[in-house]
Amino acid sequence: MTEPNPGKARYRDVLAIATLWIPFIAVVVTWLFWRDALPDEMPKQWDADGVSSTAPTWIMLGVTSLASFVAALVATLALYASAAPSRRSIFLGTGFVAGLASSAWLVTGSVTVVAGGTSEPNPGGWPLLAILASGYGAIPYLLSPKWIEDSPLREPVEIELAPSEVGAWSKTITVPLFAWVGLIGVAGSVVLLITMIQAGVTGGTIVAGFVMLFVLGFMLAFVRLHVSVDWRGLRVVSSILRVPLKSAQLVDIESVHTDILDPVQWGGWGYRIMPGRSAIILRRGPGLVLNLTNGKQFAVSLDEPETPTVLLMSLRASAK
Amino acid sequence: MLFRVEHASAISLAEQIAVQVRIGIVNCELVPGERLPPARDLAAALGVNMHTVLRAYSALREDGIIEMRQGRGAWVRPNAQPAFVRLTELAEQLVTEARKLGLSRPEVLQLIERT
Numbered sequence: 001m002t003e004p005n006p007g008k009a010r011y012r013d014v015l016a017i018a019t020l021w022i023p024f025i026a027v028v029v030t031w032l033f034w035r036d037a038l039p040d041e042m043p044k045q046w047d048a049d050g051v052s053s054t055a056p057t058w059i060m061l062g063v064t065s066l067a068s069f070v071a072a073l074v075a076t077l078a079l080y081a082s083a084a085p086s087r088r089s090i091f092l093g094t095g096f097v098a099g100l101a102s103s104a105w106l107v108t109g110s111v112t113v114v115a116g117g118t119s120e121p122n123p124g125g126w127p128l129l130a131i132l133a134s135g136y137g138a139i140p141y142l143l144s145p146k147w148i149e150d151s152p153l154r155e156p157v158e159i160e161l162a163p164s165e166v167g168a169w170s171k172t173i174t175v176p177l178f179a180w181v182g183l184i185g186v187a188g189s190v191v192l193l194i195t196m197i198q199a200g201v202t203g204g205t206i207v208a209g210f211v212m213l214f215v216l217g218f219m220l221a222f223v224r225l226h227v228s229v230d231w232r233g234l235r236v237v238s239s240i241l242r243v244p245l246k247s248a249q250l251v252d253i254e255s256v257h258t259d260i261l262d263p264v265q266w267g268g269w270g271y272r273i274m275p276g277r278s279a280i281i282l283r284r285g286p287g288l289v290l291n292l293t294n295g296k297q298f299a300v301s302l303d304e305p306e307t308p309t310v311l312l313m314s315l316r317a318s319a320k
Numbered sequence: 321m322l323f324r325v326e327h328a329s330a331i332s333l334a335e336q337i338a339v340q341v342r343i344g345i346v347n348c349e350l351v352p353g354e355r356l357p358p359a360r361d362l363a364a365a366l367g368v369n370m371h372t373v374l375r376a377y378s379a380l381r382e383d384g385i386i387e388m389r390q391g392r393g394a395w396v397r398p399n400a401q402p403a404f405v406r407l408t409e410l411a412e413q414l415v416t417e418a419r420k421l422g423l424s425r426p427e428v429l430q431l432i433e434r435t
Contacts, residue, residue, distance in 0.1 A: 159322070159324075161324065162326060162328075164326060164327045164328035165324055165325065165326045165327070166324065166325050166327065166366050166367050167322060167323070167324040168322075168323045168324075168362065168365035168366050169321065169322045169323070170321070170323070170357040170361070170362070170365070171321070172354070172355045172357075226357065226358075226361070228357065228361065228365060230364075230365035230366070231365070231367070232364075232365070237361075239355070307322050311322065
């Protein structure tokens with residue numbers, strides 16, 4: 001019903017891990033380049049008068065490379081499926097350690113090498129880079145996909161309707177992609193049209209501008225959708241224009257099930273139309289999938305798709 | 321949310337729909353600010369008269385649970401928290417029980433003030 005192992009790391013997690021190995025690799029590679037130019041002692045702290053304390057170079061290298069290595073290793077271990085719920089937080093924390101440690105090495109080493117191998121170089125504003133690098137974890141954090149509960153069927157839903165009982169389910173959903181694209185597009189089209197009119201542009205270009213404005217404005221009408229399941233089947237209607245976007249009668253439904261809908265599998269976000277398949281995808285997460293008798297498939301993202309799925313099954317069974 | 325009505329029940333259809341909305345809020349299936357299905361749509365889906373749904377919605381509005389505007393539909397009031405809805409249910413039960421015992425409204429109020 002769902003993915004065989006939803007906690008399994010995906011390519012975005014692997015990419016995030018790769019970014020966490022970069023600090024350790026940078027420390028090792030720069031050491032290989034700088035080892036002849038570095039003195040035995042390197043600056044550890046600076047104050048207003050210059051270098052206030054130093055440490056042996058091998059200790060500086062050991063501490064920074066070990067910290068960034070351990071951070072990368074811990075992050076790699078987070079690829080285990082059992083670590084999936086806290087994977088992003090681990091990436092953020094280990095990125096903080098790796099970023100801070102490697103930047104401390106890179107800043108100290110580079111200013112020392114640039115100053116000609118002295119153990120008391122003037123760092124200028126470079127230590128600020130080390131502070132900035134402490135936020136390095138944000139990169140793998142954003143690369144890694146958000147954790148979603150492993151199964152959309154949290155609780156088994158049972159709907160048994162008495163012969164004289166009628167059941168209907170409905171939910172209003174918002175498609176943020178349509179809202180953003182529509183709003184930005186309408187604003188851009190208006191600015192473009194005003195600029196063109198002021199510049200004295202006429203004819204087909206202006207018409208094309210108005211057509212674009214109309215199309216994008218029309219998209220805004222589909223920002224809020226009303227999804228319903230009842231004796232008529234499944235319907236997705238624009239809440240604003242009351243225009244049906246999709247409807248499937250009970251007799252046309254072959255089967256129905258819940259699944260984790262992935263935008264990658266469904267061709268992206270928003271209203272997707274592909275050969276034999278169409279979908280309304282809001283995010284990577286649970287949704288309802290219809291297999292129609294004509295061999296086509298329709299899917300819609302829903303927070304809790306269990307109830308409409310079970311209701312559709314029940315209504316379909318009683319309609320036959 | 322799921323609406324189900326029992327046409328053979330002694331409880332009126334409007335009352336059944338209103339109860340479903342209350343339960344929906346108590347179960348957090350309906351959250352404050354969430355829109356209820358348009359009366360016409362819900363009536364068609366449940367096979368009931370549109371005025372039946374409107375009667376249910378009006379009762380919920382009188383209880384301060386939902387808001388309705390001409391042309392804008394109905395939605396759950398922002399302050400209609402599950403606890404508030406539960407309280408209105410208990411208040412209704414209290415009034416019903418008091419009526420059965422023949423207590424007048426001032427007597428019920430006096431009872432509440434004493435507790």
